[in-house]
Amino acid sequence: MPLAATAPSPEDGKTAMHSRPLMTLRLTTAPTQNIGAGPHGTRVTFPITGGSFEGERLRGKVLAGGDDWTVKRPDGVLELDLRVTLETDDGALIHMTFEGLRDDGAPGSPYFRTTPHFETAEAKYSFLNRLLAVGTGKIGADGPVHVIEEIL
Amino acid sequence: MDSRPLMTMQVAVAGPQKIGAVPLGTRVTAPIASGNFEGPRLRGKVLPGGGDWTLLRSDGVLELDLRVTLETDDGALIHMASFGLRHGPPEVMAAIARREPVDPSAYYFRTTLRFDTGHQKYAFLNRLLAVSSGDRRPDGPIYTIHEIL
Numbered sequence: 001m002p003l004a005a006t007a008p009s010p011e012d013g014k015t016a017m018h019s020r021p022l023m024t025l026r027l028t029t030a031p032t033q034n035i036g037a038g039p040h041g042t043r044v045t046f047p048i049t050g051g052s053f054e055g056e057r058l059r060g061k062v063l064a065g066g067d068d069w070t071v072k073r074p075d076g077v078l079e080l081d082l083r084v085t086l087e088t089d090d091g092a093l094i095h096m097t098f099e100g101l102r103d104d105g106a107p108g109s110p111y112f113r114t115t116p117h118f119e120t121a122e123a124k125y126s127f128l129n130r131l132l133a134v135g136t137g138k139i140g141a142d143g144p145v146h147v148i149e150e151i152l
Numbered sequence: 153m154d155s156r157p158l159m160t161m162q163v164a165v166a167g168p169q170k171i172g173a174v175p176l177g178t179r180v181t182a183p184i185a186s187g188n189f190e191g192p193r194l195r196g197k198v199l200p201g202g203g204d205w206t207l208l209r210s211d212g213v214l215e216l217d218l219r220v221t222l223e224t225d226d227g228a229l230i231h232m233a234s235f236g237l238r239h240g241p242p243e244v245m246a247a248i249a250r251r252e253p254v255d256p257s258a259y260y261f262r263t264t265l266r267f268d269t270g271h272q273k274y275a276f277l278n279r280l281l282a283v284s285s286g287d288r289r290p291d292g293p294i295y296t297i298h299e300i301l
Contacts, residue, residue, distance in 0.1 A: 017283060017296075019153040075278065075279075077278065077279055099266075100281070101279065101280070103279050106279065111279065113300050115264040115281055126211070130211075130213055130239055130260065132237055132262045132264055134153050134264070134283060151153075151262050151283055
């Protein structure tokens, strides 16, 4: 199958990137577990003690027991690897993970972005199984806050 | 979410390797034969040897797990990994399976991407996340890839 010499332009608008708000996630964390220097960088685990999430389509609390397994790379960027369980206000459990990057030295302002994935067995929330999302993080007074948007 | 265009990438898929029914769904691996990418900050070709390890889940969603090596026009190698989801109305997905042209707005085909490179000129790629919108054309997918700002 021949390819054009350069990639073709997509049809205008057909593949434009759009998003809409999914939730704001607030996490509280326990003191970090400083694993130290490993083969991939400096490993620090943040235990998640709780938190909340709120959006138009779902809201509830973050269960204790999740963690963010982070590694600070030699180039200064922190790699994020989070797993938590969310519990909605009507009792559904949602498994949530994200990978992300936090670069406090990025030009302009810190770059703190994640790509969350969700899994649930609850039919009401099964739309979460079928979407990708992007989070913008910041460190609030009580812990990290992630504004998460669904990629449309 | 703010984003800006990073590149458009087209790949050609070689004969699919139909692994078949596995515990998590139906697994088909699509070797990548060739391709190219073009954006304001980088352009070049996709090296053969990558693949898209796909898994059709029981809920009808196709999970995509693509890994390829990009080679820029000035010789840098870039490792790219893309995780995605593809799903849509059954008739649309059937038309794609028959390799018929389908309007990409008729189904959901999105991925999130990571890059790794040792080349200083392209080190900005190590420090960003990206999202893409896919268009599964009969001769291979086209990804419109945006940097997440």
